[in-house]
Amino acid sequence: MTLRARMPRTAIVGGAALALLLSLSGCGTGSGTAGSDDGKIHILVYGDAANKVEKQLIATFNKQSKVKAVLDTIPGADYQAKLQTVINSKQAPDVFFNWGGGSIKPFVDADLLMPLDDFIAKDPELKTRFLPSVFNSAEIDGKPYGVPMRGTQPVLFFHNKQVLEDAGVKPPKTWDELLHAVKAIKAKGVTPIALGGGDRWPTLMWFEYLFDRVAGPGLFQKALDGDKAAWESADSKKALGMIRDLVDAGAFGTNFDSVKFTDQGSPTLLATGKAGFELMGSWEYSTQQDAHPEFAKKDLGYTAFPTVKGGKGDASDLVGNTNNFYSVLKKTEHPEAVAEFLKLQYSDEFVKAQLGIGNLPTTTNTPLFLQKAASPGYAKFQYELVEKAPAFQLSWDQAYPQSAATSMYQAIQQFFNGQLDEGGFIKAMQALPTS
Amino acid sequence: MSTKTLVRNEQDEEIAPRTTPTDRRDGVVGVGRPGFGWAAPAAVFFGLFALVPLILVAVLSFATWNGLSDPEFAGLDNWKKLFDDPVLIQSLWLSVLLTVLGVAVQTPLSILLGVWAAGHQRNRAILSAIYFVPLLLSVAAVSVLWRAVLDPNFGVPAQASWLFGDGNLFGHQASAIGVLVFVSTWQFTPLHTLIYQGAARAVPQVLYQAAQIDGAGTVRQFFHITLPQLRNSIITSMILMVVGGLTTFDTVLILTQGGPGTDTTISAYYMYQKAFKSFDYGTASAVGLLLVLVATVISLVMVRLSGYDKMRSTMEGL
Structure with missing residues (x-):
């Protein structure tokens, strides 16, 4: 068999490889357009034991809302790297967990996040029900981008x-x-x-x-x-x-x-x-x-x-760590539902559930429930510190x-x-x- | 069937192949070289998972990209930054140092162990089976284990202060590098021992018998028969060590995290930091490509110097 006779096969193999490659890269480049909408809001959270509370709140939310919410979690140390990969793709969540400050600054710079001014204008409690020193650490360029969602x-x-x-x-x-x-x-x-x-x-x-x-x-x-x-x-x-x-x-x-x-x-x-x-x-x-x-x-x-x-x-x-925050993607198709969901983050149910797993929420109604905390003395000591603190510096590595x-x-x-x-x-x- | 007819038949086929498709000897001709199609699965995989990423990395190394917005062409910026970056220069030296130390420590150890284990005595068989165990554990598990064993307050150093002083093994460059070399040696010497064990068993016994008749002792036999006979295995094992050394990553990630400071930040770990900690994929790609170039040059040099590419037989004259 001569060399020439083999050429077509090489071409076929190469062509097949190329086709595969193109189809693969096709998957990766879809960005910018609004996500594949399945009529739900996706909430992406760092996966750990505290997810119990997030699950409970989402269940509460789904009972009262027409638009349903889904909890997606990424376990442990991989969170930030995976978030970075997914946030500008079709699989991007509507709402996601973060540490405020520098952890969301690149997303704000890339124009991916929604400032919460409009939400707060409609429902001022979305700001006033949280301790200011904590709420402020998710402000970027003077605009609020996050709602506290766990413990300080x-x-x-x-x-x-x-x-x-x-x-x-x-x-x-x-x-x-x-x-x-x-x-x-x-x-x-x-x-x-x-x-x-x-x-x-x-x-x-x-x-x-x-x-x-x-x-x-x-x-x-x-x-x-x-x-x-x-x-x-x-x-x-x-x-x-x-x-x-x-x-x-x-x-x-x-x-x-x-x-x-x-x-x-x-x-x-x-x-x-x-x-x-x-x-x-x-x-x-x-x-x-x-x-x-x-x-x-x-x-x-x-x-x-x-x-x-x-x-x-x-x-x-x-x-x-002032707290963890929920931030909202600009391209979400259900802003009203998201706003309703965020309101749950200062509800009595939220505070009780967080205290139950040992977290210390930073809402103004927290003191009402401190006696029910796992270690009431310790919880009270911390809450008073945070409440009185004129400044609460976010960890440098996160700022x-x-x-x-x-x-x-x-x-x-x-x-x-x-x-x-x-x-x-x-x-x-x-x-x-x-x- | 006589040889004569076989020869004639083959000649016939060259002139007019496939005249009789059912002829058995039709297949015999095909054995010469398998068709290119057989290489397709491997070629596709290699292309998709090695060549294509390599090309993409090469392209990315001329761009700035944080994974969020689209990559922007940056010309030679990443490369210029790289060569002004003391951490990168240091990381290349550290990679080479770790590799050289690894080869220097593991090679003699594994040759001696391998030759020893090649004997057919029962105790040797049992001991070498036990000694093989570290290789079965994952690198991550081994690193976590040694991190705990070497804890300054609750590990071995706390009990042996005459050897470890204050136990600050991960706080100084020399001792941190020592730990990295030690842990990879502990884990990977068994693999190379296995290579040498097999190779040593393949050395023809006639050589030893002849040497004994000539009056050569065990030591002389080792240096004049065993070592030269192991030449090709030594090169194979060293290339494996060099490749392994240059791509070391998991031990550094778990044991030292590149510290103290940047003292054990080897190139592969530096690339990881740039890409997945700092989200500077452009610079990370440049580091990665540089590592590929360095590794290619080193293995080419090794193959050339050792004469491995000529594949001289150790069986000449036997």
Whole structure:
């Protein structure tokens, strides 16, 4: 058989491959046009145990509405990457879960989201029924884009009562008291503060609080708005210096970069008395209840972050995850139904259901039900903090656009463990993309 | 049937093929080379899942794309940025370093183990079966396991401070790289041991018998008979290691996440960060393409230097 005789077959094989390829790529490029409408609103949520409440609310909604709602979930860590893939496709949801701030900024810039002004004009309660410090963290360029839909998670300063007692110190109210406590606990041969540096976001919490206490919330906001000089300011340098001093004083031990929160490393240090403090989101409480119930009941203490003398930040400012939010896609075909659905997020049923699974909602009717919370004392403490906070700083990694997170984590970790000096850190933060 | 008739028949067919379709020997001619159609399934898969993505990545590397709006042509911007990017340059060196360390540690280990396991003694058979187990576990599971074993407060380092100091294995570049090399060695040495075990068993016994008669001891036999006989297997195994080393990803993702700082951010992980953490698909594509180029050059050089492409037989003269 000659070579020439084979040519047609090659052509057929190649042609078939090409046809397949074209049909495949055809699936991927459909974008922009309104979704394949099946007469329902699709609600996309981060998949975890809290979905129980979302399911309950959707069932309630479906009973009263002609347009039905469907819950779609994406489990765990993949959420943001998958959302990014799906949001500009035909499969895009009508309403989706997010963290406010930088997590939705790229979507706003791409003109995919609907500002909620019109909804609020028709139903002012969609704004007034939520705590302002929380509601505001889903505002982009002065327009609201999100409605709080789960619980707030402020970062709190936890401690092991037994360790503090053994070292003869009280929970610190000021920075100086903290330094003193660190020294006293270290003298007992115990690591003063547990830190899951391997995860990197726990390290970031120290920066968030110190920058707020020293400079007030304005400095970070300026930096986020693109004023790179903010990082070089005297306040910024003062906060960095305080972090440096604390690390150098041995407050975190030496091996914090090998410890993680996510694999139970740092919570176990605190629970077993190998560390005195841990700065962590409010979920520390439920983490300890699951892993070390005895400790959670008896020895787990919590306070707000210490104040800094002469600092510009209000002593009751908070940082952390303000809440999770529902945002609405511009191209939804059922805006009225979506508006009705969002109203459920401040209903009594919502508050009760969230409290039932240990979340702390941020609606104004929440205090009515706090006694029914899983841990009423803890829930009340947090709610009052959030209610009174003049500023509630969204975690930096979520306030900045997603594209900044990796570089930010690197700079944070490197400054903390001494790989970067003050100048290097400032330069790294200035290099972060802000929009 | 005599040889003579067979020869004549074949000649006949060349002149006038398929004169008698039922003739048995019609099939014999076809055996020479299978038709191109047989390659079609593999070709289609390779085209769809290797070539097409490669071409798309090449195109994307000249664009900026965040996955939301349409890709915008950006010319050489991504590439220019890349070569000014200290993290990328470092990541390439780290990839090469991890690969070289992996080869340097795993090759001698697996040759020795493989040659040892090639013996037919019963205890060796049992031990090599046990030693094969790590290969059966998923890379992710193995990484999670070692992360727990190496925890500074509750793992082995806490009990062996004379060796690990404060146990900050993931807090320094050298020790973090050490952990990565160690974990891949633990997992992948069994595979290469298996290759060498098979190859060592294939070495003709006559060679050893002859060497024994000439008075060569075990060590001399190893260096002068076993090693040269394993040449082709060594190259095969090393190419596998290099490919595996350059594409290492899961161990880094789970054990170090590229840290501390960027100290273990190897190229494959850097590409992942750019694409799926920063949503900068243009730069990520450029990194990916660069990795393809580097890997291609390295394997070409290896094949050339080792004479693997000539496929010289180790059986010459036997």
